Amino acid sequence: MNFLDAKSAPSREDRLRASIAFGGTCGQVKTCERAHAAGCTNLSNRLFTMAQGCQFTLSLAILNSIRNAVLIMHGPIGCGMCSVGNIGQNKAFKQLRDPASEGLIWISTNLDESDVIGGGEKKLAEAVRYADREFRPETIIVANSCVPALIGDDIDRILAELQQETAGIIMPIHCEGFKTKLMATAYDAVYHGILKKYVRYPERQRPLWESDLDRFRAAYRKSRKVNILNVGSMSRLDEGELRRLLEGLGLEVCFIPCYAEPQDFQYALETSLNVSICGTHDDYFVGHLEEKYRIPFVVDTIPIGKRNTGRWLRKIAHHFDLDTEADRLIQAETRVLDDALEPYRKTLAGKTVYLAGGEVRIVATAEIMQDLGMEVVGFKAHHYDRFIEPVFQTLEAVDAVPFSVATNQPFEMSNILTKLKPDVLITHVGGNNIAAKHGLPILPLFGPTYNYCGYSGVFEVARRLNKTLRNSEFNRQLSLNTPLPFKKEWYERDPFSYITYVPESNF
Numbered sequence: 001m002n003f004l005d006a007k008s009a010p011s012r013e014d015r016l017r018a019s020i021a022f023g024g025t026c027g028q029v030k031t032c033e034r035a036h037a038a039g040c041t042n043l044s045n046r047l048f049t050m051a052q053g054c055q056f057t058l059s060l061a062i063l064n065s066i067r068n069a070v071l072i073m074h075g076p077i078g079c080g081m082c083s084v085g086n087i088g089q090n091k092a093f094k095q096l097r098d099p100a101s102e103g104l105i106w107i108s109t110n111l112d113e114s115d116v117i118g119g120g121e122k123k124l125a126e127a128v129r130y131a132d133r134e135f136r137p138e139t140i141i142v143a144n145s146c147v148p149a150l151i152g153d154d155i156d157r158i159l160a161e162l163q164q165e166t167a168g169i170i171m172p173i174h175c176e177g178f179k180t181k182l183m184a185t186a187y188d189a190v191y192h193g194i195l196k197k198y199v200r201y202p203e204r205q206r207p208l209w210e211s212d213l214d215r216f217r218a219a220y221r222k223s224r225k226v227n228i229l230n231v232g233s234m235s236r237l238d239e240g241e242l243r244r245l246l247e248g249l250g251l252e253v254c255f256i257p258c259y260a261e262p263q264d265f266q267y268a269l270e271t272s273l274n275v276s277i278c279g280t281h282d283d284y285f286v287g288h289l290e291e292k293y294r295i296p297f298v299v300d301t302i303p304i305g306k307r308n309t310g311r312w313l314r315k316i317a318h319h320f321d322l323d324t325e326a327d328r329l330i331q332a333e334t335r336v337l338d339d340a341l342e343p344y345r346k347t348l349a350g351k352t353v354y355l356a357g358g359e360v361r362i363v364a365t366a367e368i369m370q371d372l373g374m375e376v377v378g379f380k381a382h383h384y385d386r387f388i389e390p391v392f393q394t395l396e397a398v399d400a401v402p403f404s405v406a407t408n409q410p411f412e413m414s415n416i417l418t419k420l421k422p423d424v425l426i427t428h429v430g431g432n433n434i435a436a437k438h439g440l441p442i443l444p445l446f447g448p449t450y451n452y453c454g455y456s457g458v459f460e461v462a463r464r465l466n467k468t469l470r471n472s473e474f475n476r477q478l479s480l481n482t483p484l485p486f487k488k489e490w491y492e493r494d495p496f497s498y499i500t501y502v503p504e505s506n507f
């Protein structure tokens, strides 16, 4: 893998042959993905689609979190305005790392109709100079949206020229929404910029790495340092739990990229191992770090659920020859957790659950559901690619369970929920307003102030799920008093009617 000579990262449709449209079962989607040369998942699409997200907005999930930075959104005022929703969280989370941190500072170049004719380069230059003069940030991040890309603004040239007069590092991010239907391409777009502008050997080590790169790497190969690549959907509690477990193995943990400072990416090279929390996020970054800086990595499962956490810990421990220690730790943690889960197994066993959200996260969370004795009746994933495979291995008997791939597309999920009638829905934050009108109890798939990862995360999910199921009156009243937004004829049809490749629908 080396895409760093290119201006921007390739789309995931091309690089990973990932899919955004599928309707079938878990067994079928696995078979189709493996046979993707035939194109059944990668080339599948919809004849009708409701709104879906753009990679520009998802890029902001990481970019907004970088400390000592000013973010310039180069585009019309509407692009990225979703950031308003997480200003408070962003500031609080930055200050958890460094109490002196500023909150989120962003500027929009506010391109209008006349800029579409005359170009937006002048406004961009003004914005960069203003950001540098007014805030003196360590870095100025420029997120490029559709309009400047379509009208041909040469942002790389302008920013290279401006770099000569600016103290902070200027980092362009090519995350134009129109370039991909697969939102997760955003992670590659952001890491592409980080790899080009932030990641470099630390100056103080220059004599060593310039004269003998092998000795430089050997020094860190032997160390106990590990980088954990955190994600925007993780909470500080999640980080605390993973740190607790890894420090229990005697490892020294550093979290990047979310809430890191630009300089942290230099220290990040002084590590023995890069570890992904979720393959959907990190393979582009760790792949390049291995190729360019010879740092090995682990991209496997996500530490959500007992089996997944155990598997994740074992993969890390193996790199450091700590297999026996990991087994001991996992056994001890599992024993304590099993005792703590007993009351919830009694109340939750036999309930049916439907999960919707990021592919890796929903399948991992289903492991917790099965552990509690619940029945998983369906999945809806934002997209589908090979990173889901190891997570599927922790589930039992799901091959016949319905599995659809859809970024948003609430009309399909509303149809599916009417047919499956689960006892509870676990779904992506922000994607449950229509689902709530079905009257279902809903547990958010993630939450910035809750713990989901590691062993304590399993307990927390069980505890909160139990509470949610005991009091679902609000959504029940919603269903009695608010109509569903789609015509009744739609609910009589197959939910996958508009998908161009459907192996054999169960509905």
Ligand code: SF4
Pocket: 054, 055, 056, 057, 075, 078, 079, 080, 144, 145, 146, 147, 175, 176, 177, 178
């Ligand atoms: S799709 Fe393009 S124009 Fe729309 S929000 Fe995303 S970057 Fe902006």
